[in-house]
Amino acid sequence: MKKTCLMILAGTLSTIPPLHAQNQTLAEIRNMRMFETRSAGFVLDRDQSVQIELVGALGNGRGHKLLGTSAWILNAKTREVVWQARSGEERRRSRKLLELQDTAALDKGEYEVYFSSFYYGFYSSDDVKGFGDAIGNVFDRIFDWNRRDERFDDQIYDEAMIVVKGAGRAVPDATVDEWRRELTRDAIVTLTHLSDEAYERQGFTLERPMDVRIYALGEIRYEESYDYGWIMNAKTHEKIWQFSYRNSEHGGGDKKNRLFNEVISLPAGDYVAYFVTDDSHSSREWNATPPYDPNFWGMVIRPAETSMKAYVKNFEYADPPETNVIVKFTRVGDNDYHSQGFTLKKALPVRIYAIGEGRDGEMFDYGWITDANTGKKVWEMTPTPARKFGK
Numbered sequence: 001m002k003k004t005c006l007m008i009l010a011g012t013l014s015t016i017p018p019l020h021a022q023n024q025t026l027a028e029i030r031n032m033r034m035f036e037t038r039s040a041g042f043v044l045d046r047d048q049s050v051q052i053e054l055v056g057a058l059g060n061g062r063g064h065k066l067l068g069t070s071a072w073i074l075n076a077k078t079r080e081v082v083w084q085a086r087s088g089e090e091r092r093r094s095r096k097l098l099e100l101q102d103t104a105a106l107d108k109g110e111y112e113v114y115f116s117s118f119y120y121g122f123y124s125s126d127d128v129k130g131f132g133d134a135i136g137n138v139f140d141r142i143f144d145w146n147r148r149d150e151r152f153d154d155q156i157y158d159e160a161m162i163v164v165k166g167a168g169r170a171v172p173d174a175t176v177d178e179w180r181r182e183l184t185r186d187a188i189v190t191l192t193h194l195s196d197e198a199y200e201r202q203g204f205t206l207e208r209p210m211d212v213r214i215y216a217l218g219e220i221r222y223e224e225s226y227d228y229g230w231i232m233n234a235k236t237h238e239k240i241w242q243f244s245y246r247n248s249e250h251g252g253g254d255k256k257n258r259l260f261n262e263v264i265s266l267p268a269g270d271y272v273a274y275f276v277t278d279d280s281h282s283s284r285e286w287n288a289t290p291p292y293d294p295n296f297w298g299m300v301i302r303p304a305e306t307s308m309k310a311y312v313k314n315f316e317y318a319d320p321p322e323t324n325v326i327v328k329f330t331r332v333g334d335n336d337y338h339s340q341g342f343t344l345k346k347a348l349p350v351r352i353y354a355i356g357e358g359r360d361g362e363m364f365d366y367g368w369i370t371d372a373n374t375g376k377k378v379w380e381m382t383p384t385p386a387r388k389f390g391k
Helices: 002-013 131-151 154-159 173-183 306-311
Strands: 024-029 037-044 048-057 070-075 081-084 089-092 097-106 109-116 161-166 168-171 189-192 199-206 210-220 225-233 239-242 257-266 269-276 298-303 312-315 368-370 377-380
Touching: 024 037, 024 109, 024 168, 037 161, 037 173, 048 070, 048 154, 081 097, 109 161, 109 173, 189 199, 189 269, 210 306, 225 298, 269 298, 298 306, 306 312
Parallel strands: none
Antiparallel strands: 024 161, 037 109, 037 168, 048 097, 048 161, 070 081, 070 109, 089 097, 189 298, 199 269, 199 312, 210 225, 210 257, 210 298, 225 239, 225 269, 368 377
8 A cells, every 4th residue: 555655656746847947047137237128038848837036227206116127028929028027026125126026827939038227218108097197207207317327327237137937948049039030031021120210122022912911110109200111012102001100009118119010901013111210219229118029120021821922022122214204303401492494395194203291281391383474383282182101
């Protein structure tokens, strides 16, 4: 009887992973500096709850407790945020540091953990519950902003860290880089990891109608776009899709980080994908808290069904040759005024391609055509039926 009990106990113990295997360090990021974002990768061989230990810079403003630190975990395949430092068992480590212990239930798979040391300079509207909170946030910003360097410095970030533990294994940075390359291997267009003042474009042909997934991250506010992209029909020059505030969602980090991750349908045809950035806030150097997927700043377009990649061809797009041009005004500067006369020997249709600035029914940069004999205006660029372009 005693022997049987020992055999049963031995069989039971063999199904339980060793304790050290359940508490392996899967990812660890330490020795941060101000305005830095770093990542590490790990693999889980089974579904489980991982343990997360975080030491971050503590803020005295409203809303975010970790005003000088942010951390999150991405599913490496889906790019979905599966955990972020919002709540957990907290303990104040010092006047400027907060310890956070938390768990995250994760499925078997590959993951990337991120740690960022950017200051949350602007409150989230989600944190404002009423007029009093809004006024309080304004005063926090006025009286705390100039003291942020005193409260958050490199010495503070020497102690900041994140450690993820569980049953799995850590992977080197080269493996994480390969995971990211794998996501673009079957892409139609890859315009990512863009720096400041970039202007990138890629032509592509769809031999069949196709559903494509667009994954785009950029800098867009409600009133204006700064880092964004669009798709143009290469033959007609018609813009058929644009990354805008209205069709996107918050991409994590600062409020101006926007994400588009949807499937759209395109007819067979020739297209050009564009992505442009302004002079600041990009994957080369962030000027505010970066998005959750900072390495994909820009745009990736891929078939919704991988098998459809066989019906895609890429080409280098070139602007059409300037033939039969009657009048051309380009690269017009501020306060410029240009005019040029022309004569038509017979009535004929002409194509006008013009880009200018207009808002709320009023034009600021625009053109017009007048009859030289009568002075009558025969055409003018107006907000309607002009099509919105760019910002």
